Amino acid sequence: MQPDQQPPVPVLDLSRQYAAVGDEITRAVADVCAAGRFILGREVGQLEAEIAARTGATQAVGCASGTDALWLAMAALNIGEGDAVVTTPFSFFATVSSILRAGARPVLADIDPASFNLSAGAVEEAAAADPTIRAVMPVHLYGQCADWDALAPVAQQHNLLLIEDAAQAFGATWNGVGAGALGDAAAFSFYPTKNLSAWGDAGLTTFRDAAAAEHAQSLRAHGMRRRYYHDEVGWNSRLDTVQAAVLLVKLRYINQWNDDRSHVAARYAQLFLDAKLVGSVDDGGIVLPVADPRGTHVWHQYVIRTPRRDDLRTHLAAHGIGSEVYYPVPLHMQQALLDLGYREGQFPESERAAREVLALPIFPELREDEQLRVVEAIRSYFA
Numbered sequence: 001m002q003p004d005q006q007p008p009v010p011v012l013d014l015s016r017q018y019a020a021v022g023d024e025i026t027r028a029v030a031d032v033c034a035a036g037r038f039i040l041g042r043e044v045g046q047l048e049a050e051i052a053a054r055t056g057a058t059q060a061v062g063c064a065s066g067t068d069a070l071w072l073a074m075a076a077l078n079i080g081e082g083d084a085v086v087t088t089p090f091s092f093f094a095t096v097s098s099i100l101r102a103g104a105r106p107v108l109a110d111i112d113p114a115s116f117n118l119s120a121g122a123v124e125e126a127a128a129a130d131p132t133i134r135a136v137m138p139v140h141l142y143g144q145c146a147d148w149d150a151l152a153p154v155a156q157q158h159n160l161l162l163i164e165d166a167a168q169a170f171g172a173t174w175n176g177v178g179a180g181a182l183g184d185a186a187a188f189s190f191y192p193t194k195n196l197s198a199w200g201d202a203g204l205t206t207f208r209d210a211a212a213a214e215h216a217q218s219l220r221a222h223g224m225r226r227r228y229y230h231d232e233v234g235w236n237s238r239l240d241t242v243q244a245a246v247l248l249v250k251l252r253y254i255n256q257w258n259d260d261r262s263h264v265a266a267r268y269a270q271l272f273l274d275a276k277l278v279g280s281v282d283d284g285g286i287v288l289p290v291a292d293p294r295g296t297h298v299w300h301q302y303v304i305r306t307p308r309r310d311d312l313r314t315h316l317a318a319h320g321i322g323s324e325v326y327y328p329v330p331l332h333m334q335q336a337l338l339d340l341g342y343r344e345g346q347f348p349e350s351e352r353a354a355r356e357v358l359a360l361p362i363f364p365e366l367r368e369d370e371q372l373r374v375v376e377a378i379r380s381y382f383a
């Protein structure tokens with residue numbers, strides 16, 4: 001095969017979504033521009049109401065980014081100075097930096113290797129050892145909800161709030177309950193690469209308690225309920241009306257897009273089985289992602305494991321196949337977080353995942369011929 005004679009298979013291609021719905025979105029954006037309500041215009045409230053209804057949360061509050069949505073969840077629930085929050089070291093940096101931004105102390109607990117999500121047993125151990133822990137922040141990594149059957153009883157027993165980092169999981173469910181309605185609060189990101197994405201930075205927090213949501217509405221606008229009267233020190237973190245308009249259009253398609261992702265994932269699984277590539281990491285083969293039957297996975301990412309990850313990635317790049325590593329360095333080993341006092345070896349499952357995971361191209365418009373090329377390139381590596 002002459003790899004450079006074929007166009008590359010991108011890890012994500014947003015231009016195909018733009019070709020399908022770009023005109024519709026452009027018209028919605030033009031309406032916002034004509035109305036001139038760029039800050040907290042009508043579309044923001046409409047989006048908040050629609051997302052609350054879809055997820056099953058009591059109320060939703062838009063803000064400037066997923067990172068701010070995490071901070072807003074904690075700030076609105078009065079988590080801060082003197083409190084600790086347990087989360088996973090195998091996530092994007094914002095999971096932990098938002099805890100610091102809220103003034104609280106992050107406590108890390110290892111993951112379950114099958115799902116890559118926070119282990120309830122590890123949370124239990126942490127909570128039993130540290131009475132300052134007030135909340136647990138599980139991340140629904142790669143689009144799959146953390147094991148709520150195991151986490152909720154631990155939270156209840158230790159009287160902890162549950163905050164979902166649902167940045168990668170719009171539309172995911174657990175036992176029929178939507179991500180966003182599982183915990184006391186949940187943060188969504190609409191960063192352009194997320195499965196529901198804006199045309200720039202945007203985020204949203206959902207709440208179970210209406211009073212907490214009202215607190216968040218005040219906090220995202222300088223702690224101001226009445227214009228120029230400040231009840232507390234908040235921040236400027238509003239969701240742009242333009243971004244809300246973009247998201248309102250995309251909300252009409254998100255179920256279809258999540259279904260399409262699920263078909264892409266099922267097709268990968270079949271193609272890998274047909275190619276006899278599935279084994280165990282210890283045999284040097286690849287391990288496919290597992291979708292827990294208690295939930296609906298939205299396949300934000302399709303992540304395989306292999307001990308020869310870096311080498312395989314180089315081989316794929318040479319064949320024009322895009323891939324990505326989420327995430328190469330666990331958070332306790334990040335330079336910026338060394339002050340937390342953890343050391344290498346403390347979270348072996350997270351550290352192993354960071355060495356072995358590889359995200360393959362997945363997006364709703366990915367074609368079967370492209371998937372065949374991805375699998376063929378991986379087969380040729382192992383041949």
Ligand SMILES: *Cc1c(COP(=O)(O)O)cnc(C)c1O
Nearest residue numbers: 065066067092094095167189191
């Ligand atoms: C993307 C992401 C965030 C941060 O969202 P931004 O919108 O980029 O600020 C937080 N947590 C996780 C798990 C994410 O994937």
